């Protein structure tokens with residue numbers, strides 16, 4: 001059914017929100033220096049080449065032999081420091097291939113990472129993704145140290161709404177349950193009934209058994225959900241700055257250039273884009289679709305590092321990629337991951353009172369899946 005309404009901060013007289021993550025911080029603090037481990041050698045040597053050769057095999061389709069000598073010393077140092085620090089690296093599908101395939105222990109979409117975060121045994125989690133993902137890991141692992149290599153790795157969706165906005169929405173629509181996409185801050189998760197990801201959004205909305213649901217903050221995902229359910233959806237005006245840049249015209253041009261090309265798109269894209277797609281799904285669903293269908297040529301309408309990661313895994317599939325990079329995901333780099341492990345920076349914390357309530361919303365989603 002058509003969406004029932006889309007609301008934004010201006011409808012409640014609130015300011016448009018800035019990004020909540022901490023300011024940039026590059027200098028090592030006294031506390032970080034006190035707990036630091038020695039900085040490892042970052043020379044490209046025959047030994048490093050030998051030790052990392054098996055990892056280069058995984059990414060050689062997408063990383064040139066000229067680039068690898070600059071990455072391999074970091075890859076080796078990070079993998080050694082992970083053991084010393086008893087750390088695990090969780091990486092989102094939008095991380096670059098040298099991170100996703102060479103230093104990550106677990107990779108996946110937001111839902112997979114949220115579930116895996118509950119099973120982690122290591123005492124430290126390094127989150128290679130954006131700030132809300134690290135917060136989600138902290139919610140599910142309150143007694144572990146959660147680090148993000150760059151606190152400024154935000155998200156246009158997460159910064160579009162605050163917990164105060166959710167309270168105002170509840171006042172406007174009393175009794176209507178609220179579903180929050182995981183791309184929200186802990187402050188927002190604390191105010192909602194349940195979280196969802198793009199993998200399970202329709203299932204979560206329908207699980208509430210309500211005639212109307214407030215769905216936030218992504219207006220395009222809300223429209224996609226509304227098109228798949230009879231539940232009345234009230235949306236928020238947030239958007240992913242990466243996916244909203246794709247256009248239907250762009251996709252039609254790909255189709256005209258090669259009518260046999262397959263186009264698969266993420267539901268954070270606008271409706272005219274999804275109307276042109278052969279398949280719509282979350283990042284995990286898109287990857288599984290390519291694995292099962294093995295198209296000759298495919299256009300993946302999402303963040304472009306994911307196309308690199310899939311191409312590294314499935315070299316027989318040609319990726320025709322319109323490249324929209326997420327500037328927040330790209331803040332995470334090998335040197336910053338190394339710093340994270342050497343200095344135990346930058347630690348993600350959540351106020352315990354907010355964490356308690358936010359955790360319930362995330363766990364309710366995870367329990368629905370199990």
Ligand code: SF4
Pocket residue numbers: 130154155156157158183240241242243303326327328329
């Ligand atoms: S790709 Fe979009 S939704 Fe994902 S982190 Fe970047 S801005 Fe947020």
